[in-house]
Amino acid sequence: MAVEGPVQDRPEVRMDRSDVGRRVSVRRLTGFADDNRPVFRDVIGVLVSWDDEGLTVVPRTGGPVSFDERLLVAGKTVPLFPARRAPLPPADPVGLQRTAARGWPAVEQEPLGEWTLRASAGFTRRANSALALGDPGLPLDRALAAVRTWYAARGLPALLEVCTPGSPEGLREELDRLGATCAPTLFRVAPLAGLARGGAPAALDRVRLSRTADAAWLSLYRRAGGGPAVEEAALRVVRGGPSVWFAGVPGAGPDRAPLAVGRCVVDGPWAGFGAVEVAAHARRAGLATAVMAVLAARAAEEGASGGYLQVEAENSGAIALYDGLGFTTSHTYQYALLPQG
Template identity: 90%
Template sequence: MDRSDVGRRVSVRRLAGFADDNRPVFRDAIGVLAAWDDDGLTVVPRAGDPVSFDERLLVAGKVVPLFPARRAPLPTADPAGLRRIAARGWPAVEQEPLGAWTLRASAGFTRRANSVLALGDPGRPLDEALAAVRAWYAARGLPARVEVGTPGSPEGLREELDRLGATYAPTLFRVAPLAGLARTGLPAALREVRLSRTAGPAWLSLYRRAGGGPAVEEAALRVVHGGPSVWFATVPGAGPGQPPLAVGRCVIDGPWAGFGAIEVAPHGRRAGLGTAVMAVLAARAAEEGASGAYLQVEAENTGAVALYDGLGFTTSHTYQYALLPQG
């Protein structure tokens, strides 16, 4: 094990001190090697705080296999509950309640972080609620979007949106047992994946939704790093300074792990890198106690839908992003 193994799962033994009889006391830790630099090593275990120590205290260390995820049924959650979990895993920069609804804005970075989570009762008639929605987004220079789906959204909302001339973009909410996902991937590709707690410049350089001006970039950083337990995966480029070949993101929230930002560079495709990224993220999520995976994909993205079919994902439900006309 050396510094090139940062981002891999390791087992380390360190000198923790000396007993009363002057015998050395050792401590072991298993987890992701999050850092190894002149300040020392940091290992993130499956639970608890990261373990940091001086390099001179390292007694032994080695790379170990991914966590062996155990097969388990999907956690119980209805469509409305899953949408709330997904909202926590991709939290908007600005959030404001409208009754039971949540207004979300993030300088236009992604529809999910710039739309109303329309679950439950907005606390006023629907026409008044949607008027308030349009005014709120107009004040921020953003289009008014409503995330609407059944069950969860109030009865009559779709009809009111139709009356206002909304257009719709259907999105599939897909789920799968986590263990099967963690056991996929070609061994050679799996060895190339590195994990981190932050999305650095290299990761962001491949994420196709990043960019768009300083305000959008700042919002993107806040959104992608938000959530209960967030991990980023990267397959480094072929040489120093080269852009990554693949990236991905996972957020762990109790028994559920949400996947997104899975991107593979054009010259890195057909090598199993996207699957490997998801498998390594899934193994880490399983290590933290998750047993179910979810993701959201545009219904028209047939290529991604086919890929996720092959990984065991099925559609839990469909929701719509309703775009209200300006004015």
């Protein structure tokens, strides 16, 4: 049932393996009708792989579509999904905090009443802090003692993610009494359509999407550090979430080390952005904006209409970038560090 001739000799195939990571439209032979006429099917989506095993395209909905290269009849790259303008999805601080927690899932999670204790070998504060939303099921002094014990058993500092509204009444006062130090973080939101329309065409064309974060991607997003346990935890966290996409801008060197990277996780109407990094020698070329735009377009293709991200209140450079992309602050939450007991 193969198509005759090598793929490069098929005039309607106007793409090649260098287009992996781009949005494409392909037609493939799927069989023959009763009268022996060929049956074709089309699919539009991200070309996530093309090797000797065949092609795989991830469409807007449903699972990946994989097929042998010999069945490829036609194919071409197509523009990014045209995201329609829409208002931000309805949400409150508690809902947004829970959405963000699903989008950056810790390696280890354990309930404490309605709280969630999270640990990931120390990789990022979000994945190594107690999500203190709702009732812990204990008086606050005992709940905080349980938090301290749980993290001490793992060799980690006792951190809590505290949000008002959301965290129990009196928690901030109890933290102050214990001498906890707090670091504010901004939770920022923006309509997705505006993000998807950003970026210069030349920069957008350099961005590639993938379903996995490989060693090259992680080499630029170097938040992990430490030994193998931290590296393993980092991979599990960044790859976790409902629908995760990674973006990269390959370099020109023999190792094609990325010039820019980013991550997006789609969860219903919301798309969470993070891990946006640009190599020092490639900055001020619009690559961060292009990475965000390509990720936003893919998230919109999956049905999201709002984007969110979390940024430390003292990170003025990142805040300025996100201001320019249309992000505004929904609320501020705190990472509270309990003193050692």
